[in-house]
Structures are given as structure tokens and as C-alpha cells.
Amino acid sequence: xxxxxxxxxxxxxxxxxxxxxxxxxxxxxxxxxxxxxxxxxxxxxxxxxxxxxxxxxxxxxxxxxxxxxxxxxxxxxxxxxxxxxxxxxxxxxxxxxxxxxxxxxxxxxxxxxxxxxxxxxxxxxxxxxxxxxxxxxxxxxxxxxxxxxxxxxxxxxxxxxxxxxxxxxxxxxxxxxxxxxxxxxxxxxxxxxxxxxxxxxxxxxxxxxxxxxxxxxxxxxxxxxxxxxxxxxxxxxxxxxxxxxxxxxxxxxxxxxxxxxxxxxxxxxxxxxxxxxxxxxxxxxxxxxxxxxxxxxxxxxxxxxxxxxxxxxxxxxxxxxxxxxxxxxxxxxxxxxxxxxxxxxxxxxxxxxxxxxxxxxxxxxxxxxxxxxxxxxxxxxxxxxxxxxxxxxxxxxxxxxxxxxxxxxxxxxxxxxxxxxxxxxxxxxxxxxxxxxxxxxxxxxxxxxxxxxxxxxxxxxxxxxxxxxxxxxxxx
Amino acid sequence: xxxxxxxxxxxxxxxxxxxxxxxxxxxxxxxxxxxxxxxxxxxxxxxxxxxxxxxxxxxxxxxxxxxxxxxxxxxxxxxxxxxxxxxxxxxxxxxxxxxxxxxxxxxxxxxxxxxxxxxxxxxxxxxxxxxxxxxxxxxxxxxxxxxxxxxxxxxxxxxxxxxxxxxxxxxxxxxxxxxxxxxxxxxxxxxxxxxxxxxxxxxxxxxxxxxxxxxxxxxxxxxxxxxxxxxxxxxxxxxxxxxxxxxxxxxxxxxxxxxxxxxxxxxxxxxxxxxxxxxxxxxxxxxxxxxxxxxxxxxxxxxxxxxxxxxxxxxxxxxxxxxxxxxxxxxxxxxxxxxxxxxxxxxxxxxxxxxxxxxxxxxxxxxxxxxxxxxxxxxxxxxxxxxxxxxxxxxx
Numbered sequence: 047x048x049x050x051x052x053x054x055x056x057x058x059x060x061x062x063x064x065x066x067x068x069x070x071x072x073x074x075x076x077x078x079x080x081x082x083x084x085x086x087x088x089x090x091x092x093x094x095x096x097x098x099x100x101x102x103x104x105x106x107x108x109x110x111x112x113x114x115x116x117x118x119x120x121x122x123x124x125x126x127x128x129x130x131x132x133x134x135x136x137x138x139x140x141x142x143x144x145x146x147x148x149x150x151x152x153x154x155x156x157x158x159x160x161x162x163x164x165x166x167x168x169x170x171x172x173x174x175x176x177x178x179x180x181x182x183x184x185x186x187x188x189x190x191x192x193x194x195x196x197x198x199x200x201x202x203x204x205x206x207x208x209x210x211x212x213x214x215x216x217x218x219x220x221x222x223x224x225x226x227x228x229x230x231x232x233x234x235x236x237x238x239x240x241x242x243x244x245x246x247x248x249x250x251x252x253x254x255x256x257x258x259x260x261x262x263x264x265x266x267x268x269x270x271x272x273x274x275x276x277x278x279x280x281x282x283x284x285x286x287x288x289x290x291x292x293x294x295x296x297x298x299x300x301x302x303x304x305x306x307x308x309x310x311x312x313x314x315x316x317x318x319x320x321x322x323x324x325x326x327x328x329x330x331x332x333x334x335x336x337x338x339x340x341x342x343x344x345x346x347x348x349x350x351x352x353x354x355x356x357x358x359x360x361x362x363x364x365x366x367x368x369x370x371x372x373x374x375x376x377x378x379x380x381x382x383x384x385x386x387x388x389x390x391x392x393x394x395x396x397x398x399x400x401x402x403x404x405x406x407x408x409x410x411x412x413x414x415x416x417x418x419x420x421x422x423x424x425x426x427x428x429x430x431x432x433x434x435x436x437x438x439x440x441x442x443x444x445x446x447x448x449x450x451x452x453x454x455x456x457x458x459x460x461x462x463x464x465x466x467x468x469x470x471x472x473x474x475x476x477x478x479x480x481x482x483x484x485x486x487x488x489x490x491x492x493x494x495x496x497x498x499x500x501x502x503x504x505x506x507x508x509x510x511x512x513x514x515x516x517x518x519x520x521x522x
Numbered sequence: 523x524x525x526x527x528x529x530x531x532x533x534x535x536x537x538x539x540x541x542x543x544x545x546x547x548x549x550x551x552x553x554x555x556x557x558x559x560x561x562x563x564x565x566x567x568x569x570x571x572x573x574x575x576x577x578x579x580x581x582x583x584x585x586x587x588x589x590x591x592x593x594x595x596x597x598x599x600x601x602x603x604x605x606x607x608x609x610x611x612x613x614x615x616x617x618x619x620x621x622x623x624x625x626x627x628x629x630x631x632x633x634x635x636x637x638x639x640x641x642x643x644x645x646x647x648x649x650x651x652x653x654x655x656x657x658x659x660x661x662x663x664x665x666x667x668x669x670x671x672x673x674x675x676x677x678x679x680x681x682x683x684x685x686x687x688x689x690x691x692x693x694x695x696x697x698x699x700x701x702x703x704x705x706x707x708x709x710x711x712x713x714x715x716x717x718x719x720x721x722x723x724x725x726x727x728x729x730x731x732x733x734x735x736x737x738x739x740x741x742x743x744x745x746x747x748x749x750x751x752x753x754x755x756x757x758x759x760x761x762x763x764x765x766x767x768x769x770x771x772x773x774x775x776x777x778x779x780x781x782x783x784x785x786x787x788x789x790x791x792x793x794x795x796x797x798x799x800x801x802x803x804x805x806x807x808x809x810x811x812x813x814x815x816x817x818x819x820x821x822x823x824x825x826x827x828x829x830x831x832x833x834x835x836x837x838x839x840x841x842x843x844x845x846x847x848x849x850x851x852x853x854x855x856x857x858x859x860x861x862x863x864x865x866x867x868x869x870x871x872x873x874x875x876x877x878x879x880x881x882x883x884x885x886x887x888x889x890x891x892x893x894x895x896x897x898x899x900x901x902x903x904x905x906x907x908x909x910x911x912x913x914x915x916x917x918x
Contacts (some may be wrong), residue, residue: 135793233652320726363726393680402683403643405654411729412656415672415681416737419730420704427707435709444581488727493718515709515729520870 064095074522079297080371106164167196176406179212188212199336211267306335360488366394378465386460406482426514488521568789570832572852583873613811630851641833646684661687676783677765702745742763751775753814766813793810793843807842824859851884859900
């Protein structure tokens with residue numbers, strides 16, 4: 047473990063000495079990504095913490111946009127559209143179809159991308175700057191804005207978000223006009239995006255809403271400021287007075303440490319622990335407040351000893367997407383029908399691109415009710431083994447026919463192809479104990495562990511399904 | 523424990539020794555026959571057009587605004603001098619005539635939201651229009667008065683926000699048999715058998731185990747109740763009627779469920795409204811007709827209150843595609859045997875005085891309906907559940 051790393055500021059000369067245990071590495075990759083494969087793990091066992099974390103950031107230096115061809119769709123987007131109901135209907139239909147595909151592409155990206163951290167951050171920000179829209183072009187642009195700024199400067203990020211067509215629609219800011227202000231965006235900017243409830247007044251909302259008047263977008267989603275609808279008058283906002291623009295308002299909010307604290311609170315809950323440690327939170331907020339550089343903040347977090355302390359490991363309930371992607375990382379699954387993927391997301395309560403409301407998914411225990419939990423526990427066996435979880439005890443006759451069935455039987459619930467060969471190849475050198483350590487982030491309940499001991503361990507495939515079907519596998 | 527309370531308890535305890543056999547016999551009788559009141563909530567998803575459901579057939583403004591999709595006077599099943607039912611709703615008209623139906627007009631809330639998702643959340647959480655609650659009103663009812671997930675059942679595959687509480691959630695049981703089979707996997711049963719409850723209860727993992735145990739026993743309980751209770755009533759062959767049939771079987775079984783939640787979707791009639799709404803209302807009305815007959819036969823109708831709502835009504839003025847766009851206030855149907863104000867609870871709001879979007883203005887807050895139901899029907903403290911006091915209505 048780390049003996050020398052104590053200062054808050056990363057000190058390069060010390061970092062060389064920081065060793066990472068297997069648990070540390072798995073923990074890091076569960077939080078910064080969606081877990082890792084044995085191959086990926088094997089490459090890191092000899093590395094120090096700084097090397098591993100450097101590698102994590104290096105891999106995310108570039109941004110690979112998530113693309114979908116919208117050219118035919120864009121051709122239909124002309125100003126004449128406003129008068130053409132039939133064309134609008136056609137556009138809606140194309141868009142709905144493409145949104146489903148985009149959902150699948152995003153899922154696939156999460157599972158396969160090398161830019162692990164950037165993608166995890168993108169998912170995080172999608173639940174911070176919550177937005178939904180039915181225009182595939184706007185959705186794509188918005189999604190890639192999240193991706194591009196995911197590790198950048200938070201101030202630039204908010205300014206970009208305020209000018210996104212999808213957001214202008216979602217929070218009604220395009221209806222915000224000088225003579226008829228709409229406060230929705232200004233309110234959420236402070237309540238959900240930058241400060242949190244209770245850190246602003248109704249007057250702050252009114253004044254800042256004026257600064258965002260005239261914001262609009264072209265039919266193809268380009269931001270435009272409609273000057274005649276913009277209020278160029280003097281506004282008083284957080285004790286500042288001036289002819290503020292929307293960007294100015296964002297800059298003024300950034301001057302408050304509460305903004306850094308508010309963001310760090312979400313970061314802490316998402317990446318570390320749902321229970322906030324106020325000392326750690328203040329430490330993060332101080333780092334972030336300096337320059338609002340998201341990459342620096344995340345680097346500080348992952349380099350901190352306390353990130354790897356026992357109380358933070360395996361204590362988070364996986365989101366449905368984390369669960370689904372995590373299973374796929376261990377045993378590659380290919381969905382042959384994109385409807386099945388959507389069905390699973392819906393039943394588990396998290397459909398990408400489709401947040402429930404502006405506040406987003408609440409996470410944690412809120413993922414869990416009787417129905418979602420039963421499906422979560424059943425999901426590995428449904429996807430991988432036609433809903434069968436072996437309970438053969440030690441010494442029971444091993445049936446090669448069962449194994450054959452594991453591979454061949456198609457699932458009735460979802461049309462999937464499962465790549466068990468890949469799994470077996472990756473885990474070929476692993477003992478049962480090692481497989482267990484590798485798959486489970488959380489400590490097993492004593493009784494559950496004892497029960498598992500009584501079961502037949504001859505097949506890694508069966509053991510994998512057994513492990514993934516435990517409540518403990520729901521944790522990361 | 524105060525003295526009086528203690529005395530009451532001890533008398534109760536000692537008297538248990540002398541329980542006569544005829545009282546014991548009651549144990550096998552469904553709680554329903556002993557006055558176990560239940561609520562069935564039905565959501566018409568998509569935003570049902572209230573004006574073409576209960577039609578103001580003497581109103582020129584209505585006909586002027588809907589040149590191609592109004593319901594002509596001759597097709598209306600007249601219920602008053604001003605208002606009448608859509609012809610698909612004949613069974614509802616009969617309930618109306620029998621005094622089993624109250625229609626509450628212009629139900630809504632201040633600053634109405636016109637997004638399906640958001641408006642549904644508002645109705646399900648009983649929030650203000652700018653307030654985001656993470657628990658549903660039935661979920662909060664469970665928090666205070668429930669002990670088991672099955673105290674509130676949604677007849678669906680997944681659970682709506684309405685049934686999610688802070689401490690306890692309802693359970694979704696579209697098909698009790700499938701739910702049961704899922705919960706009875708021998709592997710899970712063994713895991714639960716061997717599970718050791720050591721200091722886990724306050725952590726997330728402990729919460730998962732606890733939920734797993736509750737899910738298993740709830741699924742089993744619901745399955746057994748459902749299995750032991752058949753109905754001879756014929757229901758139409760569609761998903762909505764199936765939901766009601768399942769509900770009826772569960773009610774008959776004497777299950778300890780206070781709230782059932784069902785829904786019928788497809789009401790988002792932006793285009794070609796006449797046919798699609800007519801078909802959907804028919805599905806709704808025929809389902810309800812069979813359901814009420816069934817409840818009457820079982821003798822549970824007097825203890826069952828059925829409330830139908832939609833997340834919003836639709837615009838007064840039709841659009842260019844022979845449909846209507848998202849609107850605001852609309853009507854709520856209350857069906858029951860013990861209605862105080864059967865018939866029309868109030869008049870339809872003025873079609874002359876619309877809001878800035880051209881939608882009906884609300885005159886009754888939907889949360890007043892919830893408050894009345896919670897207080898009068900479910901004997902619960904409505905203001906703890908709704909976080910506010912709303913004026914009660916006089917329909918039950």
C-alpha cells in the first residue's frame with residue numbers, strides 16, 4: 047500500500063513508490079470505468095499508481111465523437127418545416143428510429159472504448175446536465191459536447207451547454223425573451239447545474255434569466271443570439287451590477303466556492319461514496335475551485351489514499367448500465383435485436399438518452415425495488431445461460447451435456463450471442479478463488495460464501511453465472 | 523406507552539383466551555367483506571382528450587374550435603343539459619345513471635406542464651409543477667401505513683414512481699405466476715437460506731438482501747392469493763382488461779393490498795383522433811364494465827373505489843392533422859358504491875376563458891382529490907403524505 051503519499055498536492059518524487067494491490071486496481075477501474083478484463087489487468091500488475099493513473103488519463107486525451115449518420119435527416123431540416131406538418135411527422139419518425147440506434151451505439155461505446163475515463167465522465171455529466179430531446183441531430187451534438195468537455199474546464203463546459211439546441215429546448219430557454227422572460231433555464235442552472243438549492247434568491251433567478259434572453263438556435267441546431275429579443279439592460283446579480291450576458295452570469299457563479307463544492311459533492315457521490323465525508327469534500331472543492339479543471343480534480347481524487355480505503359470499496363450499488371456493461375466486459379454479449387437492449391434498460395429503470403426528469407436518475411438505493419432487484423439478480427443467467435443457475439453440489443456428477451447447453455441454448459428473454467470462448471481464454475489460468483476475487487468488488491456475506499463453497503466448482507462458466515447472480519455482484 | 527393505551531392492549535390480549543369459535547371463523551373470511559377499503563388507480567396514458575370524452579354538446583365554442591373532430595350532438599349520450607358521454611362510454615353512462623360515477627371536471631394544478639413525462643411525474647408524485655420529488659404519493663402512503671411491498675400493487679412489468687416510497691416500495695405484478703417463478707429460483711432460495719444477517723442492515727448490501735427477502739415473500743404471497751381465487755366473469759380479450767381481471771382476482775382473494783395501479787396507453791392523439799380515441803375509450807369502458815360486474819358479484823364493489831385520470835387533457839382547438847395537442851386541465855372519473863356526490867361534481871370550466879396556450883383552466887387541484895381519498899377512503903393523514911394541506915372535496 048502507499049506509505050509515502052500524504053500531501054494533498056501530488057508530488058511526483060513520491061509517486062514512484064506507490065504500489066497498487068489487485069483490489070486497488072479493480073476498484074479504480076470500476077469507478078473510473080466499468081471494470082476491466084483479465085488481459086487489461088495483467089498489463090498493470092507491475093505498475094505504480096502514478097503510471098496506472100497517467101495511463102488512464104493518457105488514453106482519454108483524445109475525444110472520439112460518437113457519430114451516427116444524420117445526413118439524410120439534416121437535408122429535411124429547412125426553415126420551411128414550420129409549415130409542413132407531413133414533413134415534420136416524417137422527421138419525427140426518422141429521428142425516433144435513429145435515437146434507438148444511437149442508444150445502442152452509446153452502450154457499445156461504453157463497453158468497448160479505450161477512452162475509459164472520458165466515457166465514464168460523459169455518462170456522469172449526462173446525469174448532471176440532464177437533457178432529453180427527440181431530434182437525433184440535437185441529441186448527437188449534445189452528447190458529443192458532454193464528451194468533449196468531460197475532462198476540460200467546467201466554466202467552458204457550462205457555457206457550451208447553455209448554447210446547445212437540445213438544452214435550449216429542454217429547459218425552454220428558446221422561449222426566454224426580453225419582453226416575456228422564461229426563468230426555467232436560469233433556475234435549473236443554479237439549482238441543478240452549478241450551486242444547489244438554497245444558494246441563490248428568487249431575485250438572482252429573475253435577473254440572470256434576463257441575461258439569457260434571446261438565446262435560440264437554427265433549424266439545424268446552430269446557436270444564435272436573437273439580438274432584438276435579448277435584454278441588454280443592467281442586471282444586478284449576486285451583488286454584481288452590469289450589462290451581463292449569459293456567459294457573464296456563469297462566470298459570476300463560478301466565483302463562489304459553493305459552485306466547486308456542489309460539483310465535487312456529485313463527483314464524490316458518483317465516484318467515491320454516496321455518504322459524503324465533509325473533510326474530503328472540502329479538500330476536493332479547494333482543488334477544483336483553483337481553476338475548475340475537471341481533469342486535475344479527477345487526478346487528485348484517484349491519486350488520494352482515501353479513495354482506496356476499505357470503506358469506499360464495493361459499497362456502491364451499480365447503476366443498471368454499470369451492471370449491464372460490467373457483465374458484457376467479462377463475458378462478451380452481442381444483442382441480435384436492439385429492442386432487447388432497450389427492454390432491459392427500461393425494466394431496470396435506466397434508458398440512456400431518456401432520463402426521467404431534469405433531476406436525472408437519483409441512483410443508489412433508488413435503483414432497487416422488488417422487481418428491478420429480481421431482474422438484476424436474474425439478468426446474468428438470462429443473458430448467459432438461458433436463466434439457469436446451477437446448484438449442483440460438490441461431487442455431484444458433472445454433466446457435459448449441461449455445459450453444452452450453456453453454450454447453445456438460446457435465451458427466450460433476449461436474442462443474444464454469448465462469446466464464452468473469449469471468457470474461457472481470458473480466465474484459463476484462473477483458479478475458482480481467483481475468479482471470485484476478480485468478479486466481486488464487495489466482500490461476500492459469510493453465509494453466502496459458505497453456501498458457494500458447497501457448490502461444484504468444475505466449470506468456470508457455471509461459477510461465473512453463480513457469482514454474477516449474487517446480491518454482492520450488484521455492488522462496485 | 524400511556525396507561526390508557528396499555529389497558530386497551532392488555533384487555534385485548536387477555537380476551538384472546540376467550541375468543542369464541544364463531545369469531546375465529548371470521549379469520550377465513552376475506553378482509554374485504556369486513557370493510558377492507560381498496561383503491562384502484564387507472565391512468566389513461568398519453569393525455570386523454572377530456573372534451574371529446576365528456577362532450578359539451580351545447581357549446582358553440584367547442585364546435586367552432588373543432589370543425590372536423592367534434593362529436594356531433596346526435597352521437598352524444600346525454601347526461602345533463604350541457605354534457606354527455608362519448609358513445610364508446612355507454613357502460614360508464616349506465617354507472618352514471620345508477621349513481622356509481624362521479625365526474626370531476628377541470629382537474630389540474632397551477633402552471634401545468636405539457637410534457638408527458640413531467641406531467642406524469644407531477645401526477646404520480648403529487649408535486650408542484652416546479653418541484654421534483656423522488657417518491658410517489660402512494661409510495662409515501664406505504665411509508666406511513668404499509669409494511670409490505672404487496673400493500674400496493676401495480677399491474678405492470680415495472681414499478682412506476684407513484685408506488686415508490688422512501689422506506690418501502692410497492693411491487694409490480696403483471697403476471698403473478700411469472701413473478702413467482704422468477705423469485706423462486708432454487709439458487710436464490712439457497713442464498714437466502716444461508717445468508718447471515720450480521721451488521722449488514724444499514725449498508726447497501728444489507729439493503730439488497732432485505733429487498734430480496736421481501737421480494738421473494740411478496741411474490742409468493744401474491745401468487746398464492748391469485749391462484750386460490752378464480753373469477754367466472756368474462757373479460758374482453760385485451761391487455762387492459764387482463765389487468766383488471768388480475769386486480770379483481772386479487773381483491774377477491776382478500777389480499778392485503780390497499781392500492782392497485784393499472785394503466786391504458788395510446789391517448790396521445792395528435793393525428794386522426796376520432797378513430798383512435800373512440801377505440802381506446804371502448805377498451806376502457808368495456809374493461810370497466812366487466813370489472814364492476816365482477817366486483818359486484820364478489821360483494822367487494824362497496825369497498826372498492828376506482829379513480830381514472832390522465833396526465834393532461836388536450837387543447838381546445840384542434841390541429842391541422844385532425845388531432846389535438848397537449849393541453850392542461852381535464853376530467854377525473856370516480857367510480858364507487860358509496861359516492862356522496864354522484865353525477866357531475868362541478869361544471870365544465872368556461873371555453874371562453876382559456877389559459878394563454880388555449881387550454882382549459884383548472885378549478886380543482888388533483889391533490890385535493892388525493893387528499894380526500896387518503897383522508898376519507900384510506901383513513902390516512904393526507905397532509906403528511908402530500909406534504910401540504912389541500913382542501914377536501916365532498917365526493918366520498
